[in-house]
Amino acid sequence: APNSIEARDIAYQMHPNVNLRTYEKSGGLVIESGDGIYVTDNNGKRYIEGLAGLWSVAVGFGEKRLAEVAKAQMEKLPYYHTFAYKTHGPSIELAEMLIKLAPVPMSKVHFTSSGSEANDLAAKMVWYRSNALGKPDKKKIIGRIYGYHGVTIAAGSITGLPRNHQSFDLPLDRMVHTSCPSYVHFGKDGESEADFTKRMLGDLEELIQREGPETIAAFWGEPVMGAGGVLVPPAGYWEGVQEILRKHDILLVVDEVICGFGRTGKMFACETYNIKPDVLVLSKQISSSYLPLSAILMNDNFYQPIADESDRIGSFGHGYTASGHPVATAVGLENLKIIQERDLVGNAAQLEEKFLARLKALAEHPVAHSSRGVGLLGALEIKPFADGKPGDAALAVAAALQEEGVICRAVMEAVCFCPPLIITAEQIDDMFDALGRALDTVAAKRA
Numbered sequence: 001a002p003n004s005i006e007a008r009d010i011a012y013q014m015h016p017n018v019n020l021r022t023y024e025k026s027g028g029l030v031i032e033s034g035d036g037i038y039v040t041d042n043n044g045k046r047y048i049e050g051l052a053g054l055w056s057v058a059v060g061f062g063e064k065r066l067a068e069v070a071k072a073q074m075e076k077l078p079y080y081h082t083f084a085y086k087t088h089g090p091s092i093e094l095a096e097m098l099i100k101l102a103p104v105p106m107s108k109v110h111f112t113s114s115g116s117e118a119n120d121l122a123a124k125m126v127w128y129r130s131n132a133l134g135k136p137d138k139k140k141i142i143g144r145i146y147g148y149h150g151v152t153i154a155a156g157s158i159t160g161l162p163r164n165h166q167s168f169d170l171p172l173d174r175m176v177h178t179s180c181p182s183y184v185h186f187g188k189d190g191e192s193e194a195d196f197t198k199r200m201l202g203d204l205e206e207l208i209q210r211e212g213p214e215t216i217a218a219f220w221g222e223p224v225m226g227a228g229g230v231l232v233p234p235a236g237y238w239e240g241v242q243e244i245l246r247k248h249d250i251l252l253v254v255d256e257v258i259c260g261f262g263r264t265g266k267m268f269a270c271e272t273y274n275i276k277p278d279v280l281v282l283s284k285q286i287s288s289s290y291l292p293l294s295a296i297l298m299n300d301n302f303y304q305p306i307a308d309e310s311d312r313i314g315s316f317g318h319g320y321t322a323s324g325h326p327v328a329t330a331v332g333l334e335n336l337k338i339i340q341e342r343d344l345v346g347n348a349a350q351l352e353e354k355f356l357a358r359l360k361a362l363a364e365h366p367v368a369h370s371s372r373g374v375g376l377l378g379a380l381e382i383k384p385f386a387d388g389k390p391g392d393a394a395l396a397v398a399a400a401l402q403e404e405g406v407i408c409r410a411v412m413e414a415v416c417f418c419p420p421l422i423i424t425a426e427q428i429d430d431m432f433d434a435l436g437r438a439l440d441t442v443a444a445k446r447a
């Protein structure tokens, strides 16, 4: 039988989001503990977690208040559900807090456990609502190429990344995709950013006309695309999208699973980009991922037909054993109190300039191409290797950076950064000093 922890991992665990054959050979980095912005591996090496885990540990690792709240709630009422005309305090308190925090007037909160589940359910609710309104043909959903909304059947279909569709028989027929509004990637030679925005909006309008506006129920978007590679929208994009959706009576579902709770320097990116969603999807920083938790916030116009339909049929036939789990919602509530008390949103806003300036300076490095970002969410685009496969150069930079003691995420040709919101100015310097050394290492190896 295998002995080392690495060998036992390879022997017994099938990992998500990897090439399984590569994993069988290389294994993974075993992380044992975390403290603040740092995590430590099983050999005692410490890393800056430059991606806050999976874009999620806002308050940093080892936050005692969250552990204490979880323990107290475990002892008082470790589990109860929200089915069958039952409810409990932690879910009520968090729902109330979210309604008060929401960037636009919202009517109800519904809890789920992951971003995928929340998006999947939001899609089901969109269909349920169309039936309620007597519009059974208005069910299509528009996602965007490179958009990421999770991997369950509906959410994975709205996602616009080939790797989440291929061989899974996705997307579902009802999901269609419009262009990715990343000017650095898809702007044409000589095209201004303003003309690019116009072209993106034209593509959306054309897709709606082609499919038939009367068949389209909702548009889905992340304010800034995260997992697609930190793709920041061009000026005027969100204003234009909302105008088109209003014209055609199409709902707007905004996925702030990464952006929510301070990432862009405001509590919600809807405030950063002046977006007015009908439905808002939240997860990750809602609990700093200490426990699985997600939420769907919906306005009254969205909720009322759904309530009517449940009355007509007899029940809203959806829910999970863990919907509104008391320990997860108690931790979520305490986590949001910490974000507010320590003004972590203000910290992100204040450090944005430094964070983006350091990235921009690194973009001058011979192996780098450009930088982008907002708040404490950023990416450095790396020049592809002339003789490599797509993404090789970014992977090489991420590997060299890990040697230097910083974990980031390579996506396509970029390395992405999304550190815990508790990061300080000095720690941003440490992180990007290490990135500079990693770029030098890669440049030296290629010379």
Ligand code: PLP
Binding pocket: 054, 113, 114, 115, 116, 117, 119, 148, 149, 150, 151, 222, 226, 227, 255, 256, 257, 258, 283
């Ligand atoms: N939506 C967005 C914007 C995400 O970034 C993610 C995960 O990265 C999801 C949804 C899916 O969340 P989960 O992995 O919790 O299912």
